[in-house]
Amino acid sequence: xxxxxxxxxxxxxxxxxxxxxxxxxxxxxxxxxxxxxxxxxxxxxxxxxxxxxxxxxxxxxxxxxxxxxxxxxxxxxxxxxxxxxxxxxxxxxxxxxxxxxxxxxxxxxxxxxxxxxxxxxxxxxxxxxxxxxxxxxxxxxxxxxxxxxxxxxxxxxxxxxxxxxxxxxxxxxxxxxxxxxxxxxxxxxxxxxxxxxxxxxxxxxxxxxxxxxxxxxxxxxxxxxxxxxxxxxxxxxxxxxxxxxxxxxxxxxxxxxxxxxxxxxxxxxxxxxxxxxxxxxxxxxxxxxxxxxxxxxxxxxxxxxxxxxxxxx
Amino acid sequence: xxxxxxxxxxxxxxxxxxxxxxxxxxxxxxxxxxxxxxxxxxxxxxxxxxxxxxxxxxxxxxxxxxxxxxxxxxxxxxxxxxxxxxxxxxxxxxxxxxxxxxxxxxxxxxxxxxxxxxxxxxxxxxxxxxxxxxxxxxxxxxxxxxxxxxxxxxxxxxxxxxxxxxxxxxxxxxxxxxxxxxxxxxxxxxxxxxxxxxxxxxxxxxxxxxxxxxxxxxxxxxxxxxxxxxxxxxxxxxxxxxxxxxxxxxxxxxxxxxxxxxxxxxxxxxxxxxxxxxxxxxxxxxxxxxxxxxxxx
Numbered sequence: 001x002x003x004x005x006x007x008x009x010x011x012x013x014x015x016x017x018x019x020x021x022x023x024x025x026x027x028x029x030x031x032x033x034x035x036x037x038x039x040x041x042x043x044x045x046x047x048x049x050x051x052x053x054x055x056x057x058x059x060x061x062x063x064x065x066x067x068x069x070x071x072x073x074x075x076x077x078x079x080x081x082x083x084x085x086x087x088x089x090x091x092x093x094x095x096x097x098x099x100x101x102x103x104x105x106x107x108x109x110x111x112x113x114x115x116x117x118x119x120x121x122x123x124x125x126x127x128x129x130x131x132x133x134x135x136x137x138x139x140x141x142x143x144x145x146x147x148x149x150x151x152x153x154x155x156x157x158x159x160x161x162x163x164x165x166x167x168x169x170x171x172x173x174x175x176x177x178x179x180x181x182x183x184x185x186x187x188x189x190x191x192x193x194x195x196x197x198x199x200x201x202x203x204x205x206x207x208x209x210x211x212x213x214x215x216x217x218x219x220x221x222x223x224x225x226x227x228x229x230x231x232x233x234x235x236x237x238x239x240x241x242x243x244x245x246x247x248x249x250x251x252x253x254x255x256x257x258x259x260x261x262x263x264x265x266x267x268x269x270x271x272x273x274x275x276x277x278x279x280x281x282x283x284x285x286x287x288x289x290x291x292x293x294x295x296x297x298x299x300x301x302x303x304x305x306x307x308x309x310x311x312x313x
Numbered sequence: 314x315x316x317x318x319x320x321x322x323x324x325x326x327x328x329x330x331x332x333x334x335x336x337x338x339x340x341x342x343x344x345x346x347x348x349x350x351x352x353x354x355x356x357x358x359x360x361x362x363x364x365x366x367x368x369x370x371x372x373x374x375x376x377x378x379x380x381x382x383x384x385x386x387x388x389x390x391x392x393x394x395x396x397x398x399x400x401x402x403x404x405x406x407x408x409x410x411x412x413x414x415x416x417x418x419x420x421x422x423x424x425x426x427x428x429x430x431x432x433x434x435x436x437x438x439x440x441x442x443x444x445x446x447x448x449x450x451x452x453x454x455x456x457x458x459x460x461x462x463x464x465x466x467x468x469x470x471x472x473x474x475x476x477x478x479x480x481x482x483x484x485x486x487x488x489x490x491x492x493x494x495x496x497x498x499x500x501x502x503x504x505x506x507x508x509x510x511x512x513x514x515x516x517x518x519x520x521x522x523x524x525x526x527x528x529x530x531x532x533x534x535x536x537x538x539x540x541x542x543x544x545x546x547x548x549x550x551x552x553x554x555x556x557x558x559x560x561x562x563x564x565x566x567x568x569x570x571x572x573x574x575x576x577x578x579x580x581x582x583x584x585x586x587x588x589x590x591x592x593x594x595x596x597x598x599x600x601x602x603x604x605x606x607x608x609x610x
Binding site: 017019020023024026029031034035037038039042045100101104105107111114115118121123125128130131132133143172225228231234235239242247268271272284292295296298299303 | 343344347348350351354355358359360361362364365368376378379381421422424425427428429432433434435436437440442443445446447449450451453454455456457458459460461462464478480481482537540541543544547548559560563564566567568574577578581584585588589592
């Protein structure tokens with residue numbers, strides 16, 4: 001009798017496993033067709049020269065070229081800039097906005113909506129708009145600066161200012177992050193602040209000793225995902241380069257991503273150009289594996305963070 | 314001003330040490346300061362959209378000058394965008410991509426999320442971690458072989474390479490749906506099982522009605538994702554202008570109408586407006602959904 005009772009759940013569990021497999025199978029098929037198999041063929045192509053017509057073995061040539069390719073180092077430096085400046089700027093600004101919203105007494109909903117709204121603007125539209133707003137000749141931004149007696153730079157046309165310009169765009173669209181932080185801030189128990197205030201802690205001390213520790217898991221998540229998105233940075237840089245330089249991008253056109261002067265080149269753009277404009281599929285595969293490796297490192301950090309957060313909960 | 318005076322007068326009646334009036338003054342100052350900062354920031358957040366709108370209504374000559382306020386309001390610019398470009402075709406293609414993409418994603422992702430949230434099996438945790446990993450990896454990682462695959466089926470130059478894979482589930486949607494479904498108490502599904510419902514019946518009769526707010530949110534996110542997607546259409550549809558989406562059209566707009574910032578800004582507004590409108594319409598749906606779950610939970 002007892003053994004029967006024990007057997008039932010385990011058999012049910014096994015059948016549940018089979019049923020789960022059935023329910024998961026479409027996605028598992030998608031994983032195999034659109035990820036696992038292509039990843040394996042990417043490794044295969046990385047040892048070949050391939051332009052969609054002729055395929056020939058190239059040994060380690062593509063990998064050797066990777067080490068000599070200056071544009072890889074250029075995009076690595078640009079990405080590092082984004083990780084060091086753009087990601088922290090977004091996180092800090094979003095947190096400051098969220099803090100501000102929690103302190104508001106009037107019009108909370110209105111302010112929250114206004115701060116959130118720009119993050120809904122489609123990436124292409126937002127970037128085109130900023131290239132216009134910040135164009136040096138007639139852009140409203142430089143005219144407003146001129147009123148304040150500052151002569152603004154050629155934002156998207158100047159290699160020194162192109163990445164800061166995109167950082168401003170990123171800060172404008174920080175609404176999503178703000179909403180996430182806002183939810184985290186509202187989750188902090190009020191009693192903790194009251195206790196800290198009784199102990200004589202001022203606002204800054206309360207922020208450091210109560211707020212920061214309480215929301216650190218959320219901050220950590222957003223920092224890591226921010227880094228992963230920085231590694232994938234593509235659309236805004238591509239659009240800014242194209243609109244600011246006035247070039248079209250189509251196969252056969254002379255547009256090379258990164259304008260001005262490679263300042264906006266990132267690895268995904270370099271990969272896209274090598275693979276689908278120059279049709280060097282073998283070399284593009286090497287770049288793809290490089291992108292995979294770097295993304296994977298930060299994804300694993302994210303997964304570890306996820307496990308830790310679940311253990312705490 | 315009157316408000317402050319009344320408050321001050323009321324304060325004198327209460328027996329309070331002078332420190333508290335001091336504290337109240339400080340609080341009032343903080344109130345003014347935080348709201349002033351908020352108003353300044355709100356203006357900065359709105360300014361880009363305002364300038365885009367103002368420029369969209371200028372004549373093309375004025376858009377090239379430094380005068381920021383339109384001399385005349387040219388509402389016909391919006392019509393001109395449709396006349397001078399294939400805006401209509403781009404819009405239809407975008408609706409095809411976003412509409413079918415969202416439909417396919419929901420149909421394929423809900424069952425997967427259901428299995429991840431409700432079934433107990435070995436490999437449930439690795440499967441979930443795999444979903445997160447797929448969500449974080451950029452599409453460029455496997456772009457080369459996947460492109461070759463679609464080229465073999467002669468589907469490059471169309472949007473189908475972006476739409477069809479959504480029939481096999483989308484990692485981000487599965488993740489979000491799973492997070493929503495695990496909040497539905499197990500008692501409901503157990504009760505359905507006791508009543509003799511199979512897995513499918515439980516999903517349709519119990520899970521789907523309760524998960525409506527979550528499904529609505531995922532549908533909205535997916536629709537916005539497709540609407541905004543630039544990389545996907547650029548990879549597959551750039552070579553065929555008949556398959557262009559709004560993202561592709563807008564990205565090339567300036568190059569084809571190089572001196573006409575006014576039309577470019579009008580097109581920018583036209584691409585942005587639907588998203589903003591949908592947001593304001595759906596905001597209420599969301600709040601209702603959240604309230605509903607609150608009552609039931």
